[in-house]
Amino acid sequence: MGAERNGGAGRGPASAAQRAVRTTLAACAGFFVCLYGLDRPVAATYALFSVVSMAALSHVPGTGRQRAAVMVRTTPAAWALVTAGTFLAVRTWSAVAGMLLVGFVLAFVAAAGPRAAGAAPGLQLLYILPCFPPYAPDTLGERLAGATFGLALLVLAETFVLPEPRAPSYRRLAAEAADTIARCAAELGRAPYTLSAASAEEARAAGESLRPFRVAEADRPAGPGLRDRALAHAGLAARTLLSRLANLPAPPPGGVPPEGPDVLLAVGAAATETAALLRGTEDATDAADGLRRVREEAAAAAAKEQLPSAARGRRLATLMEVADAAVAFTTAAELAVRGRRARLPAEIDTARFWYAGRSAPRLWWHRLAAHAGPRSVYFQNAVRISLALAAARTLAGVESLPHGFWAMLAVLSLTRTTASQTRVTVRQALTGTLLGALVTAVLLALIGGRTTVYAIALPVVMLVAFRVGPVRGVGWAQGMFTLVVAFVFAQLAPVTWRLAEVRILDVVVGSLIGIVFGLLAWPRGAQEELHRAVALLLTRSAETVDSATVAVVVGRPGGAYDDRPLQHALTLAESAYAQRQSEPRLPTDSAPDWHAAMMTGHHALWGSRRVLGRSGPALGPEKGAGLHGRATGVATRLREVAEWAGTDPAASGPPTPRPDAWPTPGPDAGPDAPPGAAPLRFFAALAWLDSLTIDIERMTAPARSPR
Known part of the structure; x- marks a missing residue:
């Protein structure tokens, strides 16, 4: 489930088989020791699901040792979530309020990088599991012990079982x-x-x-520290x-x-x-x-x-x-x-x-505050998933759905960032769940109450489920997981074939909720936001070109220009671009080169700082006329491309450059050279404008020819 949610990056057949072995060993060892060795069914449940949450539902990138390090650091958060879920289960409204808050915070923390984003779904499940009846705060110690035991086994398995070579850091x-x-x-x-x-x-x-x-995802320097x-x-x-x-x-x-x-x-x-x-x-x-x-x-x-x-x-x-x-x-x-x-x-x-010298909390706050608004895809995703989970918890509490946490698990594992993705995923998941439920019903009817059979078969079924699911897709994952949970609950309490019926009902409910909120909350995901973010980025870049060049011409101090709006626009554009990479998109013959747009923003930001920081005399109106005219042309072109990128690029081709407003750079500077000798500051500004000119050409070149 977790691999599908995160695009399955880095989970080929060999890697999936190794992960399946480690997950099965940790989950079954924790479950069997607690259930049959210690006669603690509550601890057994939490030991198994803590492993499933962090190994199957989550996608923490990296090698086993890298994942183990992340799990150790998140263990205190797991304790807090189990505790909160246990005490908030007293009333439906308190459980829903907690789900709304926890769902948003854990989803929003994805802005902190791929490691935090990968661990978030598993941590969500560690709140979901205890937030359902029965309200039993007296079992909190057993729940925490089971979860800790399961996580400890998973850390050991990730560290020592079938170790993987690490990619170059x-x-x-x-x-x-x-x-x-x-x-x-x-x-x-x-x-x-x-x-x-x-x-x-x-x-x-x-x-x-x-x-x-x-x-490699685990080695990207993407954190806020x-x-x-x-x-x-x-x-x-x-x-x-x-x-x-x-x-x-x-x-x-x-x-x-x-x-x-x-x-x-x-x-x-x-x-x-x-x-x-x-x-x-x-x-x-x-x-x-x-x-x-x-x-x-x-x-x-x-x-x-x-x-x-x-x-x-x-x-x-x-x-x-x-x-x-x-x-x-x-x-x-x-x-x-x-x-x-x-x-x-x-x-x-x-x-x-x-950022030098700043404390870790301040740097974390800076990262999260930059995304605290409806224009950030991280904020959009957090709102979407928290509302969907809260709705599922409300329905499960009001309608008293048996095993209602399965409905929330369906919401968590099937909701995607676009409505079209969610519909396709739900269709595959329902097909897989239906077939898995039919097989489960037959097996439960044939095996009956013979728990020994379920205990012997569980490791095999779990190994196949966690091996096949990440490779074959969400349909296989949901079908096999239906069989896994049936074999688990058959050992905890007497069950009949109707458990498969409950599983289908819960997945249908969770899927419908995911579809509804996928349609209501930013249904186009990052695709629409990317157009808006790039348009804003290019507009801010144009403003920077105007301000920085005027500063060179008239001699204004570099500190007079505030580039924070450009920095913020670049942050939003890069996050939207990163999410769009994982979303399906229709091919088009007319679209900007989005990566070139990101580089344009970087060049505008750092180039302006170099130009403004360069010492030297001002050019003055006479010598600076050519440079100012050149900058005006580049800024005009940036605004034209921003207007085009902010709409549907397929509806019209890119704006045609005007030679009088956007001159092509040449090796001898041509008409841009001021009369007589010029200071270095002039050539630094000219080189910067040349690089932006090339960036604009790269941005629009793919759109002028079919891809």
């Missing part, structure tokens, strides 16, 4: 990228001062390896640095700028040191400190120089971007490795490294 990939950076910097620092085709391809491949979706934020920042900085090195313009005739060798030598030394730091083989930061000094000296010298040629200006501007990206990479890597113990420079960029 993100830190290791970042260290390998640092090695590539050092080699590229060394090559660029000697004649002919350009990268070979092989080195450029190596840089591109190293940058691609750091894309989050190319990394300091180290995860810093590691994600290090990956982004490394990708930017590799791109800048691969595209460093050739030196003008007459040799390389005098700052070049020193900067590139410092970048290479710092990258080598950072690679060792990420691998844990070195603890020094001398080279990183030297890089900061060289960067400041080179920037100060360049700021005083009036650059007479576009070629020299573009190379020097790109070289300063290389130094900036290298400083960001080394600083973020140190934060990722050392956390709050990192030795940060006094002149650290507080806008870029705003």
Whole structure:
């Protein structure tokens, strides 16, 4: 069930078989020890369902050891949920209120990353199970003991039974990228001062390896904590640095700028040191400190120089971007490795490294607060699932559904982020449940009350269910799980074939509730929200282009512009894009390149900070007229694409670019070059606008040709 809910990522046949063995061993061992060894049926029930909840319903990513670590950390939450469910079961209204709150909180915490999102469904079940009658607070100790015993067995099974090899960690990939950076910097620092085709391809491949979706889910630095934020920042900085090195313009005739060798030598030394730091083989930061000094000296010298040629200006501007990206990479890597113990420079960029030194609760609050609104897909999903679970609990309490928690389990495992997905899933689940119930009814009628038969058959049935379900789909999962729960309850109390009938009724009720709330609450999932979020992102990017360029022209201080709206828009757009990857979508010949839109937002944010942070004299109205006109054209184009992306892209093609408002960048800057010599700040702004121009072209290119 859990694999289907989460897209089944990383659950091939071999992996599913290993997980099935571990789950079956832990669940059956806990159940049999408590029921037959200790004669504690309540503890046996909680031991089994705690394993099922965290191993089958949840999808905690990673290897067995990584999953075990997550389960250990979530055990206190499991105790709290079992306790809350036990005491709130006294009345239907209190159980429903608790379900509404617990359902929302556990679903919303998915904003904290894939590990939290993976554990949430299982934790939901640990509240659902005790929140039904009988109201028996005197059994709380037995319930907690059973749940703890089951989780302990599962942790042991995940750790020691059929261990899995771990995928390369993100830190290791970042260290390998640092090695590539050092080699590229060394090559660029000697004649002919350009990268070979092989080195450029190596840089591109190293940058691609750091894309989050190319990394194993458990190893993505997606959490809200300091180290995860810093590691994600290090990956982004490394990708930017590799791109800048691969595209460093050739030196003008007459040799390389005098700052070049020193900067590139410092970048290479710092990258080598950072690679060792990420691998844990070195603890020094001398080279990183030297890089900061060289960067400041080179920037100060360049700021005083009036650059007479576009070629020299573009190379020097790109070289300063290389130094900036290298400083960001080394600083973020140190934060990722050392956390709050990192030795940060006094002149650290507080806008870029705003998270440095902040406590874990503040960072968690910052992440959750960013999604606390109806435009966040995490908020939408939390509202949808909490309302559906509360409705199922209300109906189960009012109508006194036997085994009503099965109806809530159906809601939890079958509700998807889009109404179309939910309908398809429910249809498959009902078919599987019906067939499974027919088989179950026949077996219960034939076996009768012979509990020994059920005990012998349970491990086999459970092994098949947890092996087949993740691979064959939700229909098989629901059918086999029907057989599993029948064999479990047949050992706890006398049952008849009518237990299968109750199972069908509960799944039908839960499925209908899931369909209703799937239709009422954001039925199109992330697809509609992605259009709105990208439109907002591009609009905010256009505002940033206007503000940052005006600042360069008139000399306004960098701190006068507030980029928090752009940051928030980027956060919402990335979460919507991530969810859309797991949703089915119709092919279309006219749609933006959504990933290019995300990169446009990043380039607008970080590029504006580099431009605003660059020292130097203002251009003035005369020399800045060409740059201002160029920026106005780029901003206009961003707004046009935002308007198109915010509607149905299939209804019309992308807006046609106007050459007068959106000039194509050229190697010599052409009409954008101001009369006479220009400061470095001009070329830094021009290079930024060039990169945004390329981003816009990438965004709209797929839409202009059938895919």
